[in-house]
Amino acid sequence: MSTFSELLINSYREVPDRVSITVLLSGQEDRPITYRQLVEGAAVWANTFDRQGIRPGEVVVLILQHGFDLIFAYWGAILHGAIPSIMPFLTEKLQPDRYRADLTALVGITRPECIVTYPEFEEEVRTALPQQSSVRKLIVSNALSAPETLDLQAFKGLQRTEQDIVLLQHSSGTTGLQKGVALAHGAVLNQLNSYSQALQINEQDVIVSWLPLYHDMGLIAGFLMPILKRIPLVLLSPFEWVRAPARLMHAVSKYKGTLSWLPNFAYNFCALKTRDRDLEGIDLSTWRAISNCSEPMRYESHRAFYDRFAPYGLKESTLCTCYAMAENVFAVTQGGIENPVLIDEIDREAMQARKLAEPASTQKPSVKMVSAGKPIRNVEVKVVDEKGHDLPDRHIGELVLRSDSMLTGYYHRQDATEKAIRNGWYFTGDYGYKVGKDVFVAGRKKEMIIVGGKNVYPMDLEEPAMEVHGVHPGRVVAFGVFNEAAGTEDVVIVAEVDTDIQEERDVIGDTIRQTVTRGSAVALRHVYLVDAKWLIKTSSGKNARTANKEKYLQETSSSEL
Amino acid sequence: MKEEFIQKIGAYIANEVLKQPNRVIKPDQALISSGMIDSFSLVDLALFVEDNFNVHLDDSELNKETFDTLDQLADLIASREA
Numbered sequence: 001m002s003t004f005s006e007l008l009i010n011s012y013r014e015v016p017d018r019v020s021i022t023v024l025l026s027g028q029e030d031r032p033i034t035y036r037q038l039v040e041g042a043a044v045w046a047n048t049f050d051r052q053g054i055r056p057g058e059v060v061v062l063i064l065q066h067g068f069d070l071i072f073a074y075w076g077a078i079l080h081g082a083i084p085s086i087m088p089f090l091t092e093k094l095q096p097d098r099y100r101a102d103l104t105a106l107v108g109i110t111r112p113e114c115i116v117t118y119p120e121f122e123e124e125v126r127t128a129l130p131q132q133s134s135v136r137k138l139i140v141s142n143a144l145s146a147p148e149t150l151d152l153q154a155f156k157g158l159q160r161t162e163q164d165i166v167l168l169q170h171s172s173g174t175t176g177l178q179k180g181v182a183l184a185h186g187a188v189l190n191q192l193n194s195y196s197q198a199l200q201i202n203e204q205d206v207i208v209s210w211l212p213l214y215h216d217m218g219l220i221a222g223f224l225m226p227i228l229k230r231i232p233l234v235l236l237s238p239f240e241w242v243r244a245p246a247r248l249m250h251a252v253s254k255y256k257g258t259l260s261w262l263p264n265f266a267y268n269f270c271a272l273k274t275r276d277r278d279l280e281g282i283d284l285s286t287w288r289a290i291s292n293c294s295e296p297m298r299y300e301s302h303r304a305f306y307d308r309f310a311p312y313g314l315k316e317s318t319l320c321t322c323y324a325m326a327e328n329v330f331a332v333t334q335g336g337i338e339n340p341v342l343i344d345e346i347d348r349e350a351m352q353a354r355k356l357a358e359p360a361s362t363q364k365p366s367v368k369m370v371s372a373g374k375p376i377r378n379v380e381v382k383v384v385d386e387k388g389h390d391l392p393d394r395h396i397g398e399l400v401l402r403s404d405s406m407l408t409g410y411y412h413r414q415d416a417t418e419k420a421i422r423n424g425w426y427f428t429g430d431y432g433y434k435v436g437k438d439v440f441v442a443g444r445k446k447e448m449i450i451v452g453g454k455n456v457y458p459m460d461l462e463e464p465a466m467e468v469h470g471v472h473p474g475r476v477v478a479f480g481v482f483n484e485a486a487g488t489e490d491v492v493i494v495a496e497v498d499t500d501i502q503e504e505r506d507v508i509g510d511t512i513r514q515t516v517t518r519g520s521a522v523a524l525r526h527v528y529l530v531d532a533k534w535l536i537k538t539s540s541g542k543n544a545r546t547a548n549k550e551k552y553l554q555e556t557s558s559s560e561l
Numbered sequence: 562m563k564e565e566f567i568q569k570i571g572a573y574i575a576n577e578v579l580k581q582p583n584r585v586i587k588p589d590q591a592l593i594s595s596g597m598i599d600s601f602s603l604v605d606l607a608l609f610v611e612d613n614f615n616v617h618l619d620d621s622e623l624n625k626e627t628f629d630t631l632d633q634l635a636d637l638i639a640s641r642e643a
Binding site for chain 1: 580581584595596597599600601602603604605608620621623
């Protein structure tokens with residue numbers, strides 16, 4: 001066993017001129033980064049952290065865009081032995097109020113010692129910090145101090161042990177930022193060993209990724225695994241991919257990409273939004289595994305993607321699946337590598353009413369469930385009922401897991417850690433069932449919205465909407481509604497307002513959209529304004545999101561929107 | 562001509578993006594910087610413009626610096642058509 005710094009330094013010594021990452025940015029030449037360049041670039045940051053008095057074991061929050069600064073600052077923190085955590089960067093100018101709320105949430109719980117950002121955001125970040133915060137240093141990306149010589153032995157990260165925490169992962173939003181998943185060197189490396197075995201990684205492999213690095217899928221599968229395991233990585237920007245999804249196919253074709261990870265919506269998005277003209281001369285035959293991961297997997301999405309790209313050499317066997325979460329570092333299961341992904345057609349009524357995954361009969365409505373595959377080595381998965389008792393095959397319950405790659409805990413959140421881990425088992429909050437070793441995910445317990453592969457807590461959308469003038473305080477509800485065409489959830493906000501003048505309602509609706517989109521970077525698909533007393537409240541006064549969602553669906557399906 | 566662009570694209574945004582068919586979008590109303598159109602819908606908008614006006618918008622142009630209102634978008638289309 002080893003640590004991140006040791007592995008990176010070994011690569012520097014053994015294969016200094018091997019290209020680790022090729023960065024693809026619009027309007028620029030593709031830029032390769034060798035292991036030598038990676039260590040040299042990171043050394044500048046490591047030296048800067050050291051000079052600024054940041055000590056090993058302290059938390060460094062990175063507020064940087066997808067690109068070179070982020071790559072080097074991340075590894076610089078690692079080499080210095082500090083604990084990096086990437087905070088999502090908003091593309092539009094930050095909305096000070098919302099950003100302040102997010103930063104306060106993060107700083108309040110995680111208590112980072114250092115924040116890194118661009119000079120142009122320094123002032124904004126500084127004003128967003130609470131008084132007397134834990135943050136001792138705010139480092140800007142143009143005030144770095146390069147070391148006089150590169151002394152590999154001097155990196156303080158080399159003194160870290162397997163049990164030490166190497167990184168924190170947060171999900172986005174005020175709520176998500178309050179729960180940082182703390183992972184140790186040993187846990188991450190155990191995961192990378194068993195996951196690369198499950199993927200049957202070989203010398204021909206090239207990973208192509210456009211995923212953001214603040215998310216576990218992008219960070220682990222699309223950044224740390226390739227760098228630490230010496231698998232060449234071709235890295236695209238999420239902001240550029242979303243405007244031109246064919247960039248992914250171009251990168252795979254040009255660099256003979258073999259492995260990628262995509263959230264379910266991306267299958268629909270790529271299939272629907274690329275034109276033949278954008279795909280001329282493309283060859284996708286090298287792509288051997290695209291793993292559908294991070295939001296509910298849909299059979300229809302796989303079909304649409306395959307039909308669209310088969311003429312360009314995409315193989316059907318490329319369509320793989322994966323069930324993953326930051327609390328297990330990343331992958332829990334992987335499907336489609338050894339055998340084609342199992343499709344299980346089950347009876348819809350039995351699933352919904354009796355929590356049973358019964359094979360469908362021909363007469364009744366059915367659902368095609370996509371297997372997430374089998375647990376990777378060193379991960380055990382069980383299905384349990386509400387009391388925590390094991391359930392047999394084809395019974396739907398909560399998925400729980402145990403492995404050698406689990407989180408150390410939620411950082412500074414002993415309460416949340418104890419709630420999630422019981423007797424060594426991590427309770428995922430996802431519903432699912434098993435058939436033999438295959439795991440099927442069938443819903444979730446937590447009130448999270450998963451939109452475009454991103455986890456969103458409803459309260460993080462409701463709170464800013466409640467602050468909009470004209471909205472009844474406390475009378476807002478947010479939820480996700482699955483959109484078949486998009487292959488993901490649409491975010492809906494229902495808000496009670498006083499006025500019935502259409503122009504005023506339009507203004508309120510626009511302001512809600514603007515406030516929520518700019519504050520959380522989540523686009524609302526539908527803002528539904530209703531009269532006072534429309535929302536259903538539970539007896540405790542708490543928001544009954546499910547009941548309100550049903551009421552919304554009834555109203556909007558029976559009348560014109 | 563320009564009015565026709567504005568009307569047609571405005572109706573598209575009201576129907577498909579905002580899901581408010583009766584909504585009229587003003588020619589000078591901010592679309593991107595206001596958060597009305599998110600990045601996912603921008604690609605759709607570009608495809609709509611291409612299909613209906615036979616004008617190609619490059620992905621590097623899908624930002625508020627290139628156009629942020631119907632008025633600016635209509636000008637952009639008109640300049641390409643010439």
